[in-house]
Amino acid sequence: xxxxxxxxxxxxxxxxxxxxxxxxxxxxxxxxxxxxxxxxxxxxxxxxxxxxxxxxxxxxxxxxxxxxxxxxxxxxxxxxxxxxxxxxxxxxxxxxxxxxxxxxxxxxxxxxx
Amino acid sequence: xxxxxxxxxxxxxxxxxxxxxxxxxxxxxxxxxxxxxxxxxxxxxxxxxxxxxxxxxxxxxxxxxxxxxxxxxxxxxxxxxxxxxxxxxxxxxxxxxxxxxxxxxxxxxxxxxx
Numbered sequence: 001x002x003x004x005x006x007x008x009x010x011x012x013x014x015x016x017x018x019x020x021x022x023x024x025x026x027x028x029x030x031x032x033x034x035x036x037x038x039x040x041x042x043x044x045x046x047x048x049x050x051x052x053x054x055x056x057x058x059x060x061x062x063x064x065x066x067x068x069x070x071x072x073x074x075x076x077x078x079x080x081x082x083x084x085x086x087x088x089x090x091x092x093x094x095x096x097x098x099x100x101x102x103x104x105x106x107x108x109x110x111x112x113x
Numbered sequence: 114x115x116x117x118x119x120x121x122x123x124x125x126x127x128x129x130x131x132x133x134x135x136x137x138x139x140x141x142x143x144x145x146x147x148x149x150x151x152x153x154x155x156x157x158x159x160x161x162x163x164x165x166x167x168x169x170x171x172x173x174x175x176x177x178x179x180x181x182x183x184x185x186x187x188x189x190x191x192x193x194x195x196x197x198x199x200x201x202x203x204x205x206x207x208x209x210x211x212x213x214x215x216x217x218x219x220x221x222x223x224x225x226x227x
Contacts, residue, residue, distance in 0.1 A: 043221055091156075105154060
């Protein structure tokens with residue numbers, strides 16, 4: 001049973017426009033959420049996180065929104081740049097961080113110049 | 114500061130053999146986690162070690178084992194390799210344990226089982 005779902009395997013966006021990557025989760029015990037970015041032949045790198053006590057967190061061009069009632073979070077990238085082309089993984093943790101991260105399957109973002 | 118180092122980068126093994134993968138965490142990081150990435154499956158959690166103790170274990174068969182040494186370096190071992198074990202194995206280190214401490218990943222070991 002997949003607890004973290006990224007239902008769009010891929011997304012294509014024009015440079016300068018907004019990229020919206022979505023993630024749904026089923027475990028109501030999840031209280032901390034993270035996004036990672038992965039380039040080919042490299043390990044994932046941490047991008048941004050959000051605690052369940054917040055509904056929004058911003059870091060430069062990246063904003064994560066959390067809707068607890070819908071068990072849904074999204075990552076917004078504005079404006080999108082060609083260097084943002086990568087696979088993005090959503091991850092979640094429960095029990096105040098005492099459980100390992102559970103990752104989604106990832107969404108491949110292509111930003112077209 | 115050097116990042117997480119995984120060796121080797123690539124490995125080709127035959128079914129039935131066993132393999133050992135190595136991970137050196139970022140200096141000062143005491144927690145090491147291992148994940149398996151296969152096409153279309155995302156990252157599947159294998160183990161988490163903190164101060165030489167296994168804190169969490171994922172849903173993998175007993176053929177998969179790991180350990181952590183006093184210098185925080187970690188190894189994972191897969192015995193009696195199967196074709197389905199072909200994957201990218203990622204090691205990550207963090208200052209603390211659990212999800213609140215962001216993981217810093219190495220570039221992985223690509224294992225191919227023939």
